Amino acid sequence: MEKIVPAFQKHWEEVGFQEPTMIQKEAFTYLEEGKDMVGISPTGTGKTLAYALPALQKVAPSDGVQLVILEPSQELAVQVGEVVKEWANEIQLTTLTLIGNANIKRQIEKLKAKPEVIVGTPGRILELAEQRKLKLHQVRIAILDEADQLLSQDQLHTVREVVKKMPSERQMGFFSATSNEVVAHLQRWFNADPEWVDVTETDDSKGELSHAYIEMPVRKRNQVLKQLTNMDGFRALVFFNDVGSLMTTLEKLQYDGVSAEVLHSEENKTARKKNLQAFRSGKLSLLLTTDLAARGLDIQDLDYVVQYDLPISKESYVHRSGRTGRMKRKGTVLTLVNERDLRNFKQLISPLNIDLQKRQVYQGELVSEKPAVEKEMKTKTVSKPKQKETIRVKPVEQSEKKKKKNRRKNQKNKGARKKKS
Known part of the structure; x- marks a missing residue:
């Protein structure tokens, strides 16, 4: 100094x-x-x-x-x-x-x-x-x-x-x-x-970063993003690999009432500046972006980075992660994956020696697993009441019916009482 x-x-x-x-x-x-x-x-x-x-x-x-x-x-x-x-x-x-x-x-x-x-x-x-x-x-x-x-x-x-x-x-x-x-x-x-x-190995000014993933089918990623915004004070930079997917997701989120905007290279300068300022001031929950647009951005008090798409390289992951947990602050990097993505993702970041944890959204919080009580309620089977057994009687065939005797007319009512004289 x-x-x-x-x-x-x-x-x-x-x-x-x-x-x-x-x-x-x-x-x-x-x-x-x-x-x-x-x-x-x-x-x-x-x-x-x-x-x-x-x-x-x-x-x-x-x-x-x-x-x-x-x-x-x-x-x-x-x-x-x-x-x-x-x-x-x-x-x-x-x-x-x-x-x-x-x-x-x-x-x-x-x-x-x-x-x-x-x-x-x-x-x-x-x-x-x-x-x-x-x-x-x-x-x-x-x-x-x-x-x-x-x-x-x-x-x-x-x-x-x-x-x-x-x-x-x-x-x-x-x-x-x-x-x-x-x-x-x-x-x-x-x-x-x-x-x-x-000074990558010796610098002690970097923040405390948590690395986690949420596993779900691709079709449910927008739903998970919406659930994340229901968390208290949640604000995140969300990374995409292409502008087309980014814009499609934006339309769906805004239709569902989520406060989200975009930051990408194809947008005009005025709109980009306006959206970035709105996000920095806390008016937006989500800012959807690409690697190029968000490279090196310093956003104060940003607690979360979300990867909607997997990074294309480990260097990309490092730079995305660097938007949170800056200058000794805490931050969390969340990656949305399905079963196949998870295998590729783990292989991609393996050289970085990251402690990757599984997370899920539960009642407005990010948890490692849902409470045991809820698990029991879900797994418990409700027994159906036994139905009364009904005995089915086989219908008597016409051939089995007792045949009437063929009697002559003078033989009818043979057992009837005789009239008194």
């Missing part, structure tokens, strides 16, 4: 921060010394300030764009932009957030204020740079946040084009909760030989 400027020390105390996290300590040393670095740290351990504080201290006021922070999504760019701006203001630096789907003419107008710090998505930053509205020739530090996502196949080319417009001697920082093959070969892609800092 003695290495950060007095303005930052004062603000650190004002916002109530205490001891820096492990990644904040390690990153400060490398970035302050001007070294390239890769910082791997669990979600919710303060990576934004880990790179922002040392990088901001190296920026000179009124000297053009010197710090560029790249983010994989618009939501994350806005979120990080707000944090960076808060601290940059303490040392009289100007920050500008540049994202797609925003008014580009308005962004060009704001660039005339000559900000020293740019936070944004690679696509919009490259677009403005190619139009020569954004000059990157004075950049001293480039930070790739959520680096494994930024360096995936669909974004790698754009990120490299942005970095090419910066000086070859710029400093680079790569931060994420997980790594991938591209991150492991940065020298090939960016002519950089960064120091590796991985």
Whole structure:
């Protein structure tokens, strides 16, 4: 803490921060010394300030764009932009957030204020740079946040084009909760030989996470979601693998009166911002989203993450789980599965050494099993009263009927009394 400027020390105390996290300590040393670095740290351990504080201290006021922070999504760019701006203001630096789907003419107008710090998505930053509205020739530090996502196949080319417009001697920082093959070969892609800092095993600032699953047929998942919202104070980020399934579920939930909205890349910027704010303020019980839209989001006091669809990789599970249980808070990750999903899910997360527990919703609570009394009531069989046995008499056939004697007329009433004379 003695290495950060007095303005930052004062603000650190004002916002109530205490001891820096492990990644904040390690990153400060490398970035302050001007070294390239890769910082791997669990979600919710303060990576934004880990790179922002040392990088901001190296920026000179009124000297053009010197710090560029790249983010994989618009939501994350806005979120990080707000944090960076808060601290940059303490040392009289100007920050500008540049994202797609925003008014580009308005962004060009704001660039005339000559900000020293740019936070944004690679696509919009490259677009403005190619139009020569954004000059990157004075950049001293480039930070790739959520680096494994930024360096995936669909974004790698754009990120490299942005970095090419910066000086070859710029400093680079790569931060994420997980790594991938591209991150492991940065020298090939960016002519950089960064120091590796991985505090995953040693960091003690991560929250206490519970990992559980609820087993049911796929057709009952919406019903279970509705039951979960009946729990006291329940609020969850619900993950889907595709937008189509997400929208279908939203319609059914809203029809049933559940307060739910969506956050996905195909929605317009205004609606996404509105839904995210409503969820953060507690007006919504559920926010349905995808991996890309919710990557890196910091939502205060979020107790639950629900996986409607299984994650496609263990890295995806790590990032989804990281939306809850942040900075020493408790959180629960619930995965909805059927019997087949459960086998695949256990295999997927086996390298993570997670203690996975079975749960079910019972009378507004999440329990490991229903009370024994209810089980007895369900298994108890009610005996039916015995029916009286009815004796069926076999009908007498016509042939078996006693035949009348064929008597002559004078033989009839042979036994009758004789009349008195």
